[in-house]
Amino acid sequence: MATGIVYRSTGSWYNVKDEQGKFWNARIKGVFKLDNITSTNPIAVGDLVEFETENENENSVIITKIHGRRNYINRQSPRMKHQHHIVASNLDQSILIATVKDPRTSQGFIDRFLVACEMYHVPAVLIFNKLDAYKDKDFEQLAIMQEMYEGIGYKVLPLSVKNKTGLEEVESLLKDKTSLISGHSGVGKSSFINTIIPGSKIKVKDVSNWSGKGQHTTTFAEMYDLPFGGKIIDTPGMREFGLVDVGRFELSGYFPEMRERLNDCQFNNCQHINEPGCAIKQAVIDGEITEDRYVSYYNILVSIPEQSWK
Numbered sequence: 393m394a395t396g397i398v399y400r401s402t403g404s405w406y407n408v409k410d411e412q413g414k415f416w417n418a419r420i421k422g423v424f425k426l427d428n429i430t431s432t433n434p435i436a437v438g439d440l441v442e443f444e445t446e447n448e449n450e451n452s453v454i455i456t457k458i459h460g461r462r463n464y465i466n467r468q469s470p471r472m473k474h475q476h477h478i479v480a481s482n483l484d485q486s487i488l489i490a491t492v493k494d495p496r497t498s499q500g501f502i503d504r505f506l507v508a509c510e511m512y513h514v515p516a517v518l519i520f521n522k523l524d525a526y527k528d529k530d531f532e533q534l535a536i537m538q539e540m541y542e543g544i545g546y547k548v549l550p551l552s553v554k555n556k557t558g559l560e561e562v563e564s565l566l567k568d569k570t571s572l573i574s575g576h577s578g579v580g581k582s583s584f585i586n587t588i589i590p591g592s593k594i595k596v597k598d599v600s601n602w603s604g605k606g607q608h609t610t611t612f613a614e615m616y617d618l619p620f621g622g623k624i625i626d627t628p629g630m631r632e633f634g635l636v637d638v639g640r641f642e643l644s645g646y647f648p649e650m651r652e653r654l655n656d657c658q659f660n661n662c663q664h665i666n667e668p669g670c671a672i673k674q675a676v677i678d679g680e681i682t683e684d685r686y687v688s689y690y691n692i693l694v695s696i697p698e699q700s701w702k
Contacts, residue, residue, distance in 0.1 A: 393442050393443070393444055393456070394411070394444070394445075395410065395411060395440065395441070395442050395443075396409050396410040396416065396440075396441060396443065397409050397438065397439070397440055397441075397615070398418075398435055398436065398437050398438065398615075399415070399614065399615040399616075400437065400612070400614045400615065401433060401435065401436070401437055401612045401613070401614075403433070403612065404419060405417055405418065405419055406418040406419070406420075406435060406455065408441060408443060408453065408455070415451070416443065416451050416453045417451050417452045417453070418443055418452070418453045418454065418455050419452070419454060419455065420434065420435060420454070420455045421454050421455070421456065433477060433478055433612070434458075435458060436464060436479070436481045437480050437481070437612070437613040437614060437615050437625050438464075438480045438481040438482040438483065438570065438613075438615065438625060439458050439461065439481050439482070440459040440482065441455045441457065441458050441459065442455070442456050442457040442459070443456060444456055461481045461482060462481075462482045462483075463481065463482065463483055463512055463513055464478050464479075464480065464482070464483070464512060465478070465479045465480060465481075465483065465486060465508055465509065465512050465572060466479065466508070466512065467508060476637075479572065479574075479613060479627055480572050480613050480625045482570060483514050483570055483571070483572050483625070484515070484570045484571060485514065485515045485516070485517055485565075485569060485570075485571050485572070486505075486515070486516050486517070486571070486572040486574065487516075487517045487518075487565075487566075487571050487572065487573050487574070488502065488505050488506075488516065488518050488519070488574050488575055489521050489551075489574070489575035489579045489580065489581050489584060490502060490519065490520050490521070490575060490576075491520065491521055491576075491580070492520060492522075492526065492530045492533050492534050492537070493522070493525065493526070493530055494522065494525060494578070495576055495577075495578045495579070497575070497576055497579065499537075499684055499688060500688055500691060501576070503685065503688035503692070504688075505574065506546065506646075507635060507638065507643070507646045507647070507692065508635060510645075510646035510648070511635075511637070511638060511646055514572070516546060517546070517547045517548075517549065517565065518537075518541055518546055518547070518548045518549070519548075519549045519551050519562060520534055520537065520538075520548070520549070520550050520551065521551045521552065521553055521579055521580040521584065522552065522553075522580060523551060523552035523555070523557055523558070524552040524555045524557070534550060538550070540682050540684070540685065543649075544647075544648045544649045544685075545648050549561055549562055549565070551584075553580050553583045553584045553587055554580075554583075559587065563588060563620060566588070566618060566620075566624060567621050567622050568621045568622045569622045569623075570622065570623045570624075570625070571623070571624050571625070572613075572625045572627065573624050573626050573627065581626070582594040582626075585616065585624065585626055588618065588619075588624075589619060589624075592616060594626070613626060613628075614626050635692065638692075640663065640693060640696050641661055641663065643689065643692060643693055643696070644663075644664060644672065644689065649675075649680075649681050649685065650664070650672050650675075650681065650689065653671045653672055653675055653681075654672075656671035657669060657670050657671045657672065658670065663693065664686075664689070665690070665693075672686070
């Protein structure tokens with residue numbers, strides 16, 4: 393019996409790297425159900441697995457056991473809205489590459505991503521790419537976003553992959569860690585990976601061809617070893633980030649600036665909408681919680697299906 397880490401998934405087959413650094417083509421035998429999670433992918437990139445040889449000539453093995461996950465990030469399956477999809481597991485941090493323009497990453501997308509990271513206890517970092525294309529108004533918008541997110545405890549890094557501005561700081565952040573890399577199509581994620589891993593030759597999507605529809609239908613992640621130490625897990629470009637397993641009454645606990653004020657609300661089950669004595673609404677009025685973040689909270693709250701309220 394050998395042990396390895398899942399580097400790539402295609403749905404029915406997996407690429408597993410063993411402790412000696414050799415890659416195997418792996419498949420599962422039977423049905424896996426872990427931690428009471430029913431997902432579209434029982435095995436995720438980043439999983440530590442045990443396997444036995446099926447056909448050594450063809451480098452094929454059968455996965456017999458999945459070790460317990462330290463953590464993972466789950467999202468709504470892009471194809472089956474009532475099922476979950478494990479994006480990746482055993483992460484040290486999760487990094488969202490965003491852009492202020494071409495294409496603009498909406499705050500709603502950013503905040504849903506951050507909520508998912510909070511839910512699954514994975515530290516989150518925001519990287520705003522394409523500084524080389526910014527005009528004065530774009531830098532002003534970046535400064536607003538940076539102040540808002542750093543003010544609630546998130547690390548925010550400006551970057552230009554094209555000019556390599558800020559690249560050294562990002563590489564230092566990635567060194568010797570396992571990092572999930574996410575972002576919309578067109579934000580420069582593939583260019584970023586090709587820059588930090590010379591020779592990776594990940595296909596770059598032309599932004600002018602990106603319509604936001606019908607692109608990047610692949611839903612599986614892939615892990616790469618970094619030449620300076622550590623690993624990154626690349627995810628396909630996402631149009632949206634569908635949250636799962638979040639309840640109406642627990643959502644505010646995943647907003648750090650709200651979490652620290654929840655005990656000050658008059659009612660324990662306060663949803664921070666119309667209730668009297670709400671500390672969250674008062675903090676928005678006083679400018680201690682930004683209006684934009686509160687709007688994000690409200691938009692997510694009303695999107696949660698009624699049967700999920702808890």
